[in-house]
Amino acid sequence: MQRSPMSWVIDPDDPRAPPQELWDRMTPEERQRVLDTLPSEFEVSEASPPEGDFHFNPKVAARDALGGYFQRMGRRVYLACELPVYYPAARMFAPDLIAVLDVEVKERAHWSVSAEGRGVDLALEILWSGKAKKDLEDNVTRYASLGISEYFVFDRRRRQLRGFRLAQGTARYQPIVPQEGRLTSAVLGLDLGLQGDRLRFFHGQTALPETHELLARLGTMVGDLEARIEVTELRLDEERRRLDEERRRLDEARQRADDERQRADDERQRADEAERKLAAALAELERLTRERS
Incomplete structure (x- = not known):
């Protein structure tokens, strides 16, 4: 040195x-x-x-x-x-x-x-x-x-x-x-x-904790999280199916209501037409009555 x-x-x-x-x-x-x-x-x-x-x-x-x-x-x-x-x-x-x-x-x-x-x-x-x-x-x-x-x-x-x-x-x-x-x-x-x-x-x-223990814990946590995610997704799928069924029922109910409104409109139109024809017939009858007298 x-x-x-x-x-x-x-x-x-x-x-x-x-x-x-x-x-x-x-x-x-x-x-x-x-x-x-x-x-x-x-x-x-x-x-x-x-x-x-x-x-x-x-x-x-x-x-x-x-x-x-x-x-x-x-x-x-x-x-x-x-x-x-x-x-x-x-x-x-x-x-x-x-x-x-x-x-x-x-x-x-x-x-x-x-x-x-x-x-x-x-x-x-x-x-x-x-x-x-x-x-x-x-x-x-x-x-x-x-x-x-x-x-x-x-x-x-x-x-x-x-x-x-x-x-x-x-x-x-x-x-x-x-x-x-x-x-x-x-x-x-x-x-x-x-x-x-x-x-x-x-x-x-x-x-x-040592590294392998932390990895094991992490693996368990990930596994638990994946299981919870899977359960949540199943619940969400079930909820989506329920909402879809409710939506279908609401659509059917709206269609029935639309059909009922259409039928009511048709009935009103027929009633109005019948009332118009009746009024015309009564007017014609009154005219004929005046001519005879």
Whole structure:
């Protein structure tokens, strides 16, 4: 790793952000060049080997459940899985899940503490077939020294959950004591617990829904809505048929009334004609009577 008073060269074998004092002296252009150079991915040899779905699924489920919860609350909480995190001059690391409160929620290539102006609030590691010492010993010391407020480890294979919180005014973790089988996260304002081999987050007694559960609920809601729509359409069809029948009856009644009016008009015309003929006959009779007399 090489550096000059106002520059920083990234060592590809050990990428690190510059010390804070050097970052503070850099121009915006120099800072941007550093951010553009910090790698957002790294060789498998530099990271833990892949552990398959047993490791991948829990962290994604945790991110999605928390993301949906905070979005519904209208709170800005940035969540990311395996995002490279750069503390000043410190070795890069990428927890399975990080949470940072009250910051802009957007896509990032990495989290640079100097650029963002703050560090990570919570880290979560999923232990499946990796080295337990890394998650349960090394990271406990390292994350505490970096000032990460809370750290949780979900050992899925052993179905164990452990939590650590910074002791006030120190850079050391204290274990979070379980309460009724759950660990409380002061950072998230939620409890963490296990359901079988699944990590769940709880608000009170209610588990935050995961994506597949939300989709299942949505499917049920859509099915119920479609059923209600079908019933409503059947009722509307029946109502339309009833109205059509009523309209037909009204049309028939109007036709009968028209026919009755026509017959009445015809009767009046015949009566008028008969009255006219009778008047004419009476006049003729009177004339003949006068002629005879």
